Amino acid sequence: MSEQPVSKRGRPGYDQRAILEIAVDAFNEFGYDATSMGVLASRLALSKSAIYHHFASKEELLELALDEALDALEGVLLEPESQTGRAIDRLAHVLRGAVKVLAANLPFVTLLLRVRGNTVVERAAVERRRAFDRAVSALVVEARDEGSLRSDIDPRIVTRLLFGMVNSIVEWYRPEGAEDPTHLADDVLAVALDGLRMLPAT
Amino acid sequence: MSEQPVSKRGRPGYDQRAILEIAVDAFNEFGYDATSMGVLASRLALSKSAIYHHFASKEELLELALDEALDALEGVLLEPESQTGRAIDRLAHVLRGAVKVLAANLPFVTLLLRVRGNTVVERAAVERRRAFDRAVSALVVEARDEGSLRSDIDPRIVTRLLFGMVNSIVEWYRPEGAEDPTHLADDVLAVALDGLRMLPAT
Numbered sequence: 001m002s003e004q005p006v007s008k009r010g011r012p013g014y015d016q017r018a019i020l021e022i023a024v025d026a027f028n029e030f031g032y033d034a035t036s037m038g039v040l041a042s043r044l045a046l047s048k049s050a051i052y053h054h055f056a057s058k059e060e061l062l063e064l065a066l067d068e069a070l071d072a073l074e075g076v077l078l079e080p081e082s083q084t085g086r087a088i089d090r091l092a093h094v095l096r097g098a099v100k101v102l103a104a105n106l107p108f109v110t111l112l113l114r115v116r117g118n119t120v121v122e123r124a125a126v127e128r129r130r131a132f133d134r135a136v137s138a139l140v141v142e143a144r145d146e147g148s149l150r151s152d153i154d155p156r157i158v159t160r161l162l163f164g165m166v167n168s169i170v171e172w173y174r175p176e177g178a179e180d181p182t183h184l185a186d187d188v189l190a191v192a193l194d195g196l197r198m199l200p201a202t
Numbered sequence: 203m204s205e206q207p208v209s210k211r212g213r214p215g216y217d218q219r220a221i222l223e224i225a226v227d228a229f230n231e232f233g234y235d236a237t238s239m240g241v242l243a244s245r246l247a248l249s250k251s252a253i254y255h256h257f258a259s260k261e262e263l264l265e266l267a268l269d270e271a272l273d274a275l276e277g278v279l280l281e282p283e284s285q286t287g288r289a290i291d292r293l294a295h296v297l298r299g300a301v302k303v304l305a306a307n308l309p310f311v312t313l314l315l316r317v318r319g320n321t322v323v324e325r326a327a328v329e330r331r332r333a334f335d336r337a338v339s340a341l342v343v344e345a346r347d348e349g350s351l352r353s354d355i356d357p358r359i360v361t362r363l364l365f366g367m368v369n370s371i372v373e374w375y376r377p378e379g380a381e382d383p384t385h386l387a388d389d390v391l392a393v394a395l396d397g398l399r400m401l402p403a404t
Contacts, residue, residue, distance in 0.1 A: 150398055158393065160374055161370070161389065161390065161393050163370070164367045164368075164371065165366045166366075168366025168370060172362055179359065187360075188363065191364075192397065193397050193399045194352075194397040195393075195394065196351045196395050197290070197351065197396055
């Protein structure tokens with residue numbers, strides 16, 4: 001989680017960060033369109049003007065939340081282990097990192113995955129998410145070309161199935177549960193890269 | 203697709219089946235709660251009473267659509283290949299069958315996957331879907347116990363990751379696209395059971 005400057009304006013008890021987190025929970029629960037600033041204000045027991053003290057608009061809340069999720073995902077691509085070495089190892093590192101980002105930023109990534117591109121802010125987020133997917137897809141191609149991934153599946157299909165598996169984690173993963181993120185990332189890699197079958201297929 | 207009796211009542215041009223399919227598309231596009239019978243009527247260019255000629259309520263439309271998706275999925279479990287033989291082969295057959303059902307009934311399964319259990323009809327559908335998931339989870343346990351699946355991953359996590367991958371297909375699969383359902387099912391099995399890596403992990 002990135003550190004956010006804590007504003008001391010507004011009613012005591014809620015800083016900017018807390019308002020953002022409660023807004024993201026409300027967006028995930030009711031949908032962004034259905035969550036008005038009035039709904040948010042009543043959830044926070046604040047006046048609307050107290051929220052506007054911190055944020056110019058509902059869309060600014062959305063933009064900050066989506067940026068945080070995207071910054072975290074893109075950060076994985078910038079890590080040294082994603083940049084050097086064999087493509088298969090870089091791909092494994094990126095998948096592992098994506099699972100950890102998802103587990104550590106669950107509400108923010110959930111919001112990102114539900115965005116459909118209805119507004120300028122949403123379209124920009126969808127475009128950044130697609131660029132991330134393309135970077136992973138390029139790694140799949142590279143890993144296939146270096147001979148470390150099987151070549152009989154279309155890399156676009158592989159990428160979609162991998163993200164389908166990773167992204168579905170937001171539907172059931174609970175940070176307070178028994179499965180820690182590192183273990184979960186191991187499981188995803190075990191299924192996706194090594195497969196579940198004990199013996200090599202004949 | 204199951205055959206539905208075609209009612210000849212109502213305005214010419216729409217039988218019961220056509221109204222159901224258009225309703226499902228509308229539910230998927232706008233959400234079930236947001237789609238009123240008035241919205242449906244204007245999409246169909248019918249009066250509301252013409253729809254009520256065929257269906258008692260909006261909920262009946264939902265129930266028929268969810269039943270159709272669930273009947274198709276549960277039908278896979280009843281096929282002989284899901285009932286006899288090694289657990290790994292039965293699991294492979296069920297996964298392959300689930301992908302084909304999804305591809306053949308895309309709008310109906312999409313609706314099923316989005317249901318959250320807000321009404322009696324929705325809760326019944328969620329319960330049937332969970333029972334299907336439990337049947338697959340039991341197959342994963344059986345396949346592990348017979349020694350054909352790796353035993354280092356919790357079968358519940360395996361089942362969730364498998365369904366995460368399979369269910370995500372509704373997000374991008376288009377029946378008119380280049381990827382036919384049989385090929386898509388092969389790809390899912392290749393990723394999930396055999397893994398993407400060329401060489402066995404050390």
